[in-house]
Structures are given as structure tokens and as C-alpha cells.
Amino acid sequence: MNLQTFHPGLTLEHWHALTLCEQLGNIGSEVGRALTAKKQHNHKRELAALDRALELFDLTIADPKHHGHCRELCRAREVVCDYFFGDNEYGSTPENLDRYFMVYAIAARRDR
Amino acid sequence: MAQKVMGSRPIGRPIRLSFYHLPMPPVVIITGPISREELKKHLLNDVLVKAVVDIEERMMAIGGTMHADEEQELLNKGSEQEHLWGINLYPDDFSEGFIEFDSMINIRPRQNNRSRGVEDPFIQKEIRAIVSFLVP
Numbered sequence: 001m002n003l004q005t006f007h008p009g010l011t012l013e014h015w016h017a018l019t020l021c022e023q024l025g026n027i028g029s030e031v032g033r034a035l036t037a038k039k040q041h042n043h044k045r046e047l048a049a050l051d052r053a054l055e056l057f058d059l060t061i062a063d064p065k066h067h068g069h070c071r072e073l074c075r076a077r078e079v080v081c082d083y084f085f086g087d088n089e090y091g092s093t094p095e096n097l098d099r100y101f102m103v104y105a106i107a108a109r110r111d112r
Numbered sequence: 113m114a115q116k117v118m119g120s121r122p123i124g125r126p127i128r129l130s131f132y133h134l135p136m137p138p139v140v141i142i143t144g145p146i147s148r149e150e151l152k153k154h155l156l157n158d159v160l161v162k163a164v165v166d167i168e169e170r171m172m173a174i175g176g177t178m179h180a181d182e183e184q185e186l187l188n189k190g191s192e193q194e195h196l197w198g199i200n201l202y203p204d205d206f207s208e209g210f211i212e213f214d215s216m217i218n219i220r221p222r223q224n225n226r227s228r229g230v231e232d233p234f235i236q237k238e239i240r241a242i243v244s245f246l247v248p
Contacts, residue, residue: 006157007177009137025216026178029228033200033214040209045202048159105228109219112193 006051015056016063021108023060024076027053028101031080035094038084050084076100139185140175142246148203151247161201164217167238168195172246179215194223197230197239201247211243 015023030053037045057077061070083092140154154161154175164173164182169191173182179198186196198215213230230236 008156010177022180022216025219026180029214029216032228033212036212036214045159048157051157102227105216105219106221106226109216110221112217112220112222 006048006055010059012059012062015059016065019108020060020066021104023056023063024101025105025108027056027060028098028105030056031101032098034084035098039094046084050080053080137175137177139173139182141171141173141185141189143171145246145248148247151201152203155203159202160212161203162198162215163201163243164196164198164215165239165242166191166195167197167235167242168192170242170245172242174201179217183217194220197235198228199230199239199243201243203247211240213239 030049034046034049061073079090082090161174162179164179166186173186176182183196198217200212202210214228218228225231
């Protein structure tokens, strides 16, 4: 099986040292890029951004500090997959997806 | 039922965590022109290069897996945060889409920039000029 990583050199230690807000903010950046690419009908960029977003989701879900309360992380991942690959059963829109992650991104950067 | 496939990795397959212990690639500071081929050596999943531009010192950090790492490298070298802006470069794109203004590090309420984009058109213009010089 040809498995690959989409953030070469990103270590678990480095990712898990980030706060939840920083992790979700970074995931949101990739989701945002996928939304922009989808709007521009740039399928290659859309898939690449989603590859990166889902990789970061999985690394976040694997973070020991979220164990026991990662239900929302799993649900957020499911909602993103539902929007891009499924039937959009959650009725997501680009705006509400972006807004969801932006809250975390702003919280992570509030002192900057 | 066939599993839906995203890129080369089916959705839902657990990632192999042992892959995530390799050392991080070094962040490189670019102060003079480089070719697109050289830029491509820093591609992230074959599509884009994350970069942070210092609009005061007119230089750019590339090669990090996250903009925050490149931002930190420039801060360590004496850059001031208010002059640093995160962008993505798509080396295969020869249109305006070569530069994408989208980074979490751009969210800077103190400078009234509350999105991942670069909201000030003057700063956007500066960034475009610097990138055009560094990657002609």
C-alpha cells in the first residue's frame, strides 16, 4: 500500500504541542483553500487542500490531550467530508464551514 | 459498498502515526531571485509552497510545513511581526493565481486584519512586487 503524508516533516510532537484553537485554525485554513478551489472549479487544488485538511484532522484526533472528548472533532471531520465528498446531508455552506473554523483561528491569534 | 476515495487515501482509513516522526525540513530565507524550479523543491503535496513575506526587509521564508514555522524563523532573525504576511505560491500557475493570500498568521486584530487574507490592497501590492522580484 502506498501511503503518503501531505505535510512532509510535520511531526506528531510539533502538531500535538499546538493548542486546540491553533490546530483547528490550521485545519480551517486548508478547508478554506479547498472551498476557494471548489468555487474556482480547480479540482486539483481542491483535492490537495482536502488531503492536507484531513491529515491535520487525523493528527488532531490522535492527539492524547483530546482523548475522551474528541466527538466534536470527529463530527467536524465528518461534516467536511459530507460537504466535499458526500451528499451534504448536514446542509453545510461554504460560509458556515469557514465561519466554524474562523472562530478558532481568531481565538488562536487574538493576542497578535 | 465501494469506499469513496479522496486523493490517494480513502476517507476514514486511519493514518499511520509512525510516519510523523521524521525531522521537519528547514525553513529557507530567500533574499534574492530564485527560479520556479528551485521553488518547486519546497512543494507541499505537489501543489503549493507556503511562504511568509517580510514586506519591510523584502525577503521571504519558504520550506515550512506551516506558515507559523516560517513566521517564527523570520521573527528569530529580527523581523517584526507587523511586516510579516502569509501567502501560498502555486509554481505551476502563471496567472495572478500564482499568489494566494491565505494564511492563519494573517489574522491580526491589532492591525485590523480579521481574516486569513490580506485586506489592505497596498500591502497586497507590496507582496506581489516582492514575490515578483524573488521569483521572476
